[in-house]
Amino acid sequence: MEDLAVQALNGLASASSLFLVASGLTVIFGVSRIVNFAHGSLFMLGAYLAWTLTGLGPLAGLGGLWSFWGAILLAALAVGALGALLEVTVLRRIYGAPELFQLLATFALVLIVQDVALFLWGPDDKFGPRAPLLRGAVEILGLRFPRYELFLIAVGPVVLGLLWLLFHRTRFGILLRAATQDREMVAALGVDQRLLFTGVFFLGATLAGLGGALQLPREAVTLHMDMAVIVEAFVVVVVGGLGSLPGAFLAALLIGELHAFGILVFPRITLVLVFLVMAVVLVLRPYGLLGRAPSGAPPASEVAAPLPAAMPPALRRAALAALALLVALPPFLGDYPLILLADFATFVLFAASLHFIMGPGGLASFGHAAYFGAGAYGAALLFRHFAAPMELGLLAAPFAAGLAGLLFGWFCVRLSGVYSAMLTLAFAQIAWSVAFQWIEVTGGDNGILGLWPSEWARGRLAFFYLSLALCGAAVLLLRRAIHAPFGMALRAQRDSGLRAEAIGIDAFRIRWLGFAFAAAMAGLAGALFAYGKGSVFPSVLGISRSVDALLMVLLGGVQTLNGPIVGAIAYAGLQEQLARVTDYWRLLLGLVILALVLFFPRGLAGAIRRGGSP
């Protein structure tokens, strides 16, 4: 019983932290319609800045109370100022851009902040001081409970109250609410939108920074905080309803308590539990607990161009020449380039499979790695538990991934836009959690080792040719499918669901099958990748791999046929080259992505097709 009480209090404390981050995210989304991936990075910066300010700087000289609480507030405000700066310099330029490009830009910021933090604070974890006045513990029901946790529990409702006052009692807040409901109308009434948007980013970033800074006495500051917290914040915001503050509070409580009690009841599947709750909420209430269906103009989406009739002869010749080189050159290459080329082949297929549902299907997936991983684990599990050879593994992988696609897709394709993207993310995290926590079957973090190709394909050259042949065939199938009736039907339901239904097309079924087909193709890529590496780890279905695929497709251009190929090679090549020349490759990659988003919004392949003019 006492245990339960303490767990409940723990849950409330984490709920407060979650709410701080999620409230900023949801406020920013409400007004700007931007899903800010970099919000977790702002949280992390808040923690790092607070660590520096409490230890160094003029505030530290004041000692005691001031040095801690002053540092926390200053860190939050500094992060707020940074958020405003980012809005003015980067985000302001992409408000009119398609949703996914905005996401790409904010993800570039994640990469940049990662390396800036690495450069400024180094790779070691930082441990903060304990909070003055709130050291030690109090007795509750005969159990000792840390004072600082109690303080955190109070912070959540206090911030919610302050935000309520801001939104209902100040002119700025009322304008923000108005803009959340109808941006165009607020603009039409002559309100200076620029100030409003910069203001909201300042507010949201301050909340993220405060959330991060307040973590200082609770946990170590690390370079992994950003991704961990952004995924949780996404869950909270989506469960609560995008743009709804009370919803975010409610959802933070739900998720916080779920974590706390989940550890008692189902210690092995806490992570699965959280994402499962999110999936259930989104299926029952597609716009979150307190969210409402978006009204007004739908978010800008890329104007879909008709399919290009045929490749221009010059491009066709270049593609054939490249293919010929890929077949003729490898015997003269060393091991390392062969490994790289085989990897590239799997990335191209992975990107092409995601492109299939994103471009023609019009459905953004933030969790495509789940299917890459389902293929890889499908093959690896057959090997581990049944000693299946590579041939069988490669054959089974697309089916394993396709089944996962059918199962998850049934939920994901009912929603659209940001909500469906978040649901795909949730399912990918569920898959990741299973791989990570179900140690008896998957080996957990230690992965499954010794997954080598069969004898005949073990040489680097032979394995490259195998990868090229299988990935090439699968990419060809995907391209044929785009021009075939199925691809056309997929495009039809994307262009106009109303018209598709009115001519007898079952849009849900087509989307669902398209999702599963793309998943199966990703599964083949995943299995090849696993055999190439000789092992499988949970990271094959981690969020960063999903983001890799997304970046490849977006870089290449969603509405181009060659986009995924060009994008995969450009992205993987860039990553590889940058990692070779500098430790700060994320920073450079982030800057390159940002430049691409700002200057080539139609992707690389789109730019090449139009003679390089942006």
Next chain:
Amino acid sequence: MTPALAAEGLVKAWGGLRAVDGVSFTLAPGEMLALIGPNGAGKSTCFNMLNGQIRPDAGRVRLAGRDVTGLPPRAIWRLGVGRTFQVTATFASMTVLDNVRMALLSHARRLLGLWRPAAREFTAEAEALLTRVGMADQAGRPCGVLAYGDLKRLELAMALANQPHLLLMDEPTAGMAPAERMALMAETAAVARAGGIAVLFTEHDMDVVFTHADRVLVLDGGRLIAGGAPEAVRADPRVRQVYLGGGPA
């Protein structure tokens, strides 16, 4: 003879407002029936119930005697009902020909092919349909660049792809110039007569209605207040009162 379409006591309320309040009528095979009424009379709600987009609170919809109440639009389409929309809905990223081809592929239940290019399917049939609506010369254009009147024609061609017995046309001439309206409705009437297709349409342009409709139904406040031959409806004092504002038509 079994009517092509029968509405029996259709009711739909939004909150407290009864948008459609007990509407019953029948449509004979090959007949052109106009449904008119002031804005907010419940025409579109009525249409969307017939088409399956909205489930009625009460009442039944029968197609050639068969109860189709509550079936989704795609199932109703498969029973031979073509539909055009008040605001055109077409596949903007495809050519005119591919739009029609899509409807033909769906009619033939050949949507799942992964290998053979769609461009090799039903080209002649799609061109024939485009010829019927006078769009053959625009077959290769992307439909995102079409003039509004041409989009309406394209919708008609798509609606004809499943050899329908019934066309449901919600304001088929909305947004078009007067001369073009007459031309489009004349074409529609010719196509419908040639194929023995019944047509139910809503329309604001009285010239169009009285020139082309065999029969006119007048909806006001969710109820049918008059119906009959165009001349009779035109002369009906109640219609003049609520709809024509008392002045001469």
